[in-house]
Amino acid sequence: MKRYELIVIGAGPAGLSAAIEAARAGMQTIVFDENAKPGGQLFKQIHKFFGSKEHKAKIRGYDIGDDLLREAEALGVKVVLNATVVGIYEGKEITVMIGDGITHYKGDAVIVATGASENMVTFPGWTLPGVIGAGAAQTMMNLHGIKPGHRVLMLGTGNVGLVVSYQLLQAGCEVVCLVDAAKRVGGYGVHASKVTRTGVPFYLGHTIKAIEGDGKVEKVTIAALDDTWAFIEGSDMTFEVDTVCLAVGLSPMSQLTKTAGCDMMANVPVTNGYGETSVPGIYAAGDVSGIEEASSAMIEGRIAGADAAYQAGYLTEVAFKTIVEANEASLDQLRQGMFGPDERGKVQTTTDEGIALSTTLLEKGYLAENEIGYFPGVETRQKGIYPVIECTQNIPCNPCQDACVKGCISIGDKITSLPVVGENIDCTGCGLCVASCSGQSIFLIEEKAEENIAYVSMPYEFLPLPERGDRGLALNRSGEVVCETEIIKLRSSKAMDKTNILTIKVPLDMAMKARFFKPLTEGGAKNA
Amino acid sequence: MRLNEHPILGTFEKGDLVTFEFDGKAMEGYEGEPIAVALRAAGVMTHRHTMKNNTPRGIFCAIGRCTDCVMIVDNKPNIRTCVTPLVAGMKVQTQYGVTADADAKA
Numbered sequence: 213m214k215r216y217e218l219i220v221i222g223a224g225p226a227g228l229s230a231a232i233e234a235a236r237a238g239m240q241t242i243v244f245d246e247n248a249k250p251g252g253q254l255f256k257q258i259h260k261f262f263g264s265k266e267h268k269a270k271i272r273g274y275d276i277g278d279d280l281l282r283e284a285e286a287l288g289v290k291v292v293l294n295a296t297v298v299g300i301y302e303g304k305e306i307t308v309m310i311g312d313g314i315t316h317y318k319g320d321a322v323i324v325a326t327g328a329s330e331n332m333v334t335f336p337g338w339t340l341p342g343v344i345g346a347g348a349a350q351t352m353m354n355l356h357g358i359k360p361g362h363r364v365l366m367l368g369t370g371n372v373g374l375v376v377s378y379q380l381l382q383a384g385c386e387v388v389c390l391v392d393a394a395k396r397v398g399g400y401g402v403h404a405s406k407v408t409r410t411g412v413p414f415y416l417g418h419t420i421k422a423i424e425g426d427g428k429v430e431k432v433t434i435a436a437l438d439d440t441w442a443f444i445e446g447s448d449m450t451f452e453v454d455t456v457c458l459a460v461g462l463s464p465m466s467q468l469t470k471t472a473g474c475d476m477m478a479n480v481p482v483t484n485g486y487g488e489t490s491v492p493g494i495y496a497a498g499d500v501s502g503i504e505e506a507s508s509a510m511i512e513g514r515i516a517g518a519d520a521a522y523q524a525g526y527l528t529e530v531a532f533k534t535i536v537e538a539n540e541a542s543l544d545q546l547r548q549g550m551f552g553p554d555e556r557g558k559v560q561t562t563t564d565e566g567i568a569l570s571t572t573l574l575e576k577g578y579l580a581e582n583e584i585g586y587f588p589g590v591e592t593r594q595k596g597i598y599p600v601i602e603c604t605q606n607i608p609c610n611p612c613q614d615a616c617v618k619g620c621i622s623i624g625d626k627i628t629s630l631p632v633v634g635e636n637i638d639c640t641g642c643g644l645c646v647a648s649c650s651g652q653s654i655f656l657i658e659e660k661a662e663e664n665i666a667y668v669s670m671p672y673e674f675l676p677l678p679e680r681g682d683r684g685l686a687l688n689r690s691g692e693v694v695c696e697t698e699i700i701k702l703r704s705s706k707a708m709d710k711t712n713i714l715t716i717k718v719p720l721d722m723a724m725k726a727r728f729f730k731p732l733t734e735g736g737a738k739n740a
Numbered sequence: 741m742r743l744n745e746h747p748i749l750g751t752f753e754k755g756d757l758v759t760f761e762f763d764g765k766a767m768e769g770y771e772g773e774p775i776a777v778a779l780r781a782a783g784v785m786t787h788r789h790t791m792k793n794n795t796p797r798g799i800f801c802a803i804g805r806c807t808d809c810v811m812i813v814d815n816k817p818n819i820r821t822c823v824t825p826l827v828a829g830m831k832v833q834t835q836y837g838v839t840a841d842a843d844a845k846a
Binding site for chain 2 (some may be wrong): 246247248258272274329330339340341342343344345347348351352353354356357358359360382383384427428673674675677710
């Protein structure tokens with residue numbers, strides 16, 4: 213039996229962060245992960261993260277994963293892959309399956325950072341090949357470079373359902389619709405908007421009735437639900453698809469903490485403020501201790517790693533408290549806003565600023581044109597070029613404020629506040645705010661009244677990239693075609709990190725309508 | 741099905757293009773990618789048939805948790821093809837119950 217001062221189970225964002233923090237303090241640390249590659253789900257997360265600079269906002273998930281791996285390696289953390297921890301016993305002894313053999317290890321402290329697994333729902337046909345988890349779609353597209361299917365229906369409008377739908381579009385799949393039994397979109401409005409404006413419909417208050425096919429998914433029928441969750445007769449809609457993605461929530465993979473004898477509340481181990489469970493020296497960090505997201509998992513990991521190091525005598529009380537206080541403040545920021553843990557299950561009607569929340573955004577996935585003017589990021593009819601920030605929910609995110617060197621955008625110290633665009637601003641049209649917005653909700657507008665036209669610049673992350681002079685259709689926020697348009701320019705730079713900025717020319721009265729560009733000839737030929 | 745170019749990820753690094761055997765037929769895939777990915781690229785959706793009801797199953801979770809994608813690989817049953825890397829010359833078979841025999845009764 214081999215002994216380590218700290219054993220971390222799981223090399224995802226929480227586990228790696230815990231190992232980094234403990235190893236930095238001097239602890240001899242080993243990490244086991246059942247996968248062939250470390251990083252957990254980070255390497256599948258190709259979108260830019262929310263939060264502020266310290267939460268690695270506007271950095272894509274896989275780059276954050278690379279940073280964590282480099283840091284862990286530099287600190288001498290040993291990461292053992294293809295190693296499944298199958299048991300945890302008294303005295304913090306664990307059994308690890310590597311290949312067909314079992315090895316025993318003993319830790320002075322053990323941090324369980326096993327993450328979560330996807331939930332599923334059952335309906336006739338749910339076992340047919342072609343019904344997959346949204347995470348499976350992400351794994352196939354973003355890790356292995358293969359489309360899960362050609363025509364996909366997504367069940368679930370939480371952030372996973374929304375983000376994966378967008379990624380399916382980026383991979384060149386057709387998303388026929390998003391469906392959710394709830395009457396309101398579950399995830400961030402900005403994530404929903406970037407899907408709806410491409411023309412994908414949302415069916416809220418609907419769910420899947422049945423999937424049919426000969427040995428594989430061929431068609432799916434959805435229907436509307438009444439207030440007792442029964443199907444409403446005559447509301448059936450059938451779509452021909454080859455893939456159905458389920459994004460119906462995540463559950464902590466807490467089996468190890470349970471077998472270790474940790475006190476559990478439902479399927480979540482009870483932890484103190486530092487992630488320690490009821491069994492001294494056994495910690496839980498990240499999604500296993502309650503579903504959140506990767507940014508908070510990294511902070512929870514750091515706190516647990518610091519506590520393990522402190523208890524082992526590697527950190528002084530002062531050093532420990534400094535680390536914990538900084539991380540707690542950072543975590544608290546991420547937990548604020550209308551999607552924070554304290555707000556779950558509550559029906560909200562206004563923003564912190566007292567502005568009525570967009571009901572079309574919540575019920576259909578896009579902002580209605582008449583609602584936009586109420587938000588502080590929208591200050592129209594300015595001279596020259598100016599940003600229009602269609603950010604209307606209090607979510608923890610502020611890179612746009614830092615992106616603008618001219619100080620046109622302000623959020624303030626509270627990172628969940630809505631961004632404010634001033635009047636008579638000195639916007640140069642550089643586009644860095646557009647590219648920095650993780651929610652892709654910033655557009656640049658330049659009205660040319662004398663020519664009766666306007667230029668609209670938008671974030672664009674699809675292939676093939678259009679070129680100057682290309683013609684196409686302008687779509688509005690709900691994905692409807694509003695006019696014909698022409699590409700004026702396309703900008704990309706290292707600082708924009710693969711968010712291209714596309715400028716289109718539209719009639720003046722379309723300046724506040726046109727929000728997406730669709731080429732006249734259907735794209736995606738490169739990935740047929 | 742394969743993505744030659746991705747707007748964010750660019751191109752995908754793959755191992756050598758190799759041949760393997762699926763239910764007696766020669767098939768191509770990239771060495772090191774999960775067996776399930778090579779099969780999906782070749783249009784194979786069914787990985788196994790269940791023991792009791794003989795219903796087809798394919799990829800579901802793609803991260804080695806659900807065991808829906810298990811197959812017989814090099815004569816060993818219950819191999820999770822979504823997390824098992826493809827090796828040149830591998831013999832991959834559809835699994836019926838726990839055997840490779842479609843007519844076997846459990």
